[in-house]
Amino acid sequence: MNHAVHPASEADIRAAPPADHGQTHPIGVYLKVWAYLFVLSTLSYLVDFFQVQGVARWVLIITFMLLKAGLILAIFMHMAWERMALVYAILVPPLALGTLVFLMWIEADYTFWTRIIFLGGAG
CATH class of the missing domain: 1.20.5 (Single alpha-helices involved in coiled-coils or other helix-helix interfaces)
Structure with a gap:
């Protein structure tokens, strides 16, 4: 008895759902995060521009740095969806x-x- 596998017909191939090769996200998500990163970077530079000194300077700079790193990690490195x-x-x-x-x-x-x-x- 011949148990050869027959290739799928063209109709079977068209009816099959497309393979899921990964997640896609709307470009708006990335543009919004880019805008947030731009605002946070601007705020970080304004700390220097207004010559904030002492502990307040370092608290502000490190806070902005951690927020930017968190956004990059969550969205651009896709950790939010893992x-x-x-x-x-x-x-x-x-x-x-x-x-x-x-x-x-x-x-x-x-x-x-x-x-x-x-x-x-x-x-």
């Missing part, structure tokens, strides 16, 4: 590393002031 497991796999390690660096910074500051207080500035 599975949550992949999002966690990509975002959790840098967040954990940042937390550890912050804790080391606190510890270093504590060690520095402990040396100043108890050892009289001897390093």
Whole structure:
């Protein structure tokens, strides 16, 4: 008995739904995010233009930087449409590393002031 597979007819090929090769998003989403990035960059430059100084300067610049990075990551790197497991796999390690660096910074500051207080500035 011959069990050869017969090629699909032309009618079968036309009736089959097109293969899903990935997600497509309207261009408006990308243009809107581009506009947001432009506004955030402008605000960041205005911090320098108005010569904001001290802690306020760094808080503003880092806030604008993180917002821009978040938009780029979410939209242009398509993280907004990925599975949550992949999002966690990509975002959790840098967040954990940042937390550890912050804790080391606190510890270093504590060690520095402990040396100043108890050892009289001897390093």
